[in-house]
Amino acid sequence: MVYQPYPTPPLIRLRFLFLIVWLSCTNKTTASGIEIAFNCTASRLEDGGYWTMVGTDTIFMNTLRFYTTDLKLVSGDKVVYTDSVAHLIDLTNPEGLHSFNVTMEKAPDFDAISFELGIDSTSNCSGALAGDLDPMHGMYWSWQSGYINLKAEGSVGSLKSYNTEIQYHIGGYLYPFLAAKKVELQTKSSNRIRVCFDLNRFLKATLSSGENHIMSPGTKAVSLSQAAVNAFMICQP
């Protein structure tokens, strides 16, 4: 980033000076962190994509991105930690991190985690948002309002037919087509939790529905969202 200089009145400079002094005097307490790392259980391609076989069809995926929000750590029937921030996970970005960290004073014990796959209705009606929710990330519909909770794009090549495109843009925030759904997974306490997306399982479900293009909210999007939820699991470290 380049910062453009503009002249400052002396009073503001003084304020910065105070800030520096204050920052250097405050003692940071050591915090614990938990990393939530996402992976895709399919063969990786050089460009960041994946391939897998469903029946006799070979499927190449070049886009697999989704939002997770409202992470919860659960112990018994009690929620011991909540992080409501939205994270955009791009499993097909070769350089991007497929994980996020949550920090807390002391990591609690937990036996399950949960998160929402997608964006809640309020955020969907709040105009332009920043960070991972910035519409410039390509996870926002433009012709009508709303976030795309999960974007999966690729192609199916089968022995019988030529390559056909598959394109799923799953979202929808209006009743009764709310697409955001909760993923709940049992796991042991750890400072690194590995969540896997079983691409094969997801594609088996979506391809059996016979739909190769789902690009707008509706009943089909809701059932595809459920198929995606079912494809998440904890993988062994």
Place this chain on the structure above:
Amino acid sequence: MKRIALFLIGLLVLGVSFRPEKIRFEIPDGWPRPTYDFSKNPLTEEKAALGRMLFYDPLLSRNNTISCASCHSPFNAFAHSDHALSHGINDSIGSRNAPGLFNLAWQRSFMWDGAINHLDVQALAPINHPREMGEDFKNVIEKLNGQPSYRGMFYRAFHDSVATGERTLKSISQFMITLVSNQSRYDSAQRGQTTFTTQESNGYSLFKANCANCHQEPLFTNRSFERNGLSVDPQLNDQGRAKVSGDTSDSLRFKVPSLRNVEYTAPYMHDGRFKKLRDVIQYYGSADPASFSIQPTHAIVLTPNQKTDLLAFLLTLSDKKFLMDPSHWDPAMVASRGGNRR
């Protein structure tokens, strides 16, 4: 920690000032409370100025030829004159008529069918539309970050020279929010500063009896989706609100447009099917009220004189001050004429 301190010292050395000029958004007497949430995007001169620059900049389109103003001209109260259906990139023709843009802070949803739920995300639609500006929004942001003049403007508006999607969209909203039209002859008459002619006041009575349940004062819209009995164009087959809500009872309902500045926003209706206001009045005079979504208590029967009276009233909604306000115009054009009020 060290990096933050170094950075702050850097800033200190360079010296940075940031004092945005707040804009007071005034609500005209008797108007409802705006729906736009100002707390999430407080109006400042710097952001509105940036938004105005963006609104007139063809950089927002794929081949740098189409700006928002290509379809929303300030001299037509920000509607698209002469074009029934909007005319975008590479001469492509869209499927709807571009409405005027004003008093948007009061609007609940946007587009003829309300497909857009918030003003901030409105600009994404034309930018991404292959027949409007045909550009990828991410690419727009990259182009903006590559322009030194914009980096300066983003800096002044956000205390950070980096253009992001959020900042870009919020700035465009700010410019559009400042487009308030409440200086028409009708408004003066309401304030008691002028009186209507007999013809205009007859027209006003006819308006209140036949039109005002949908085109409600003072915004001249009930901010809802209604059916005014128009037949479907078989080629466009536009079902209106039903496409968004998925509810068949919304079939052929469209946003009730404001009638402010209606003199300037021809052609009329979602598909621009009527070229002249007279055609619209002719239509309502022959419409079957049973096909309206709000049932009138009586059929709209208008004698030729009454039609002229109604027309005279509609013309009192023209706000010339709004059209002639250079602070709404293309900043480049205003600069070259040597005057700019904002």
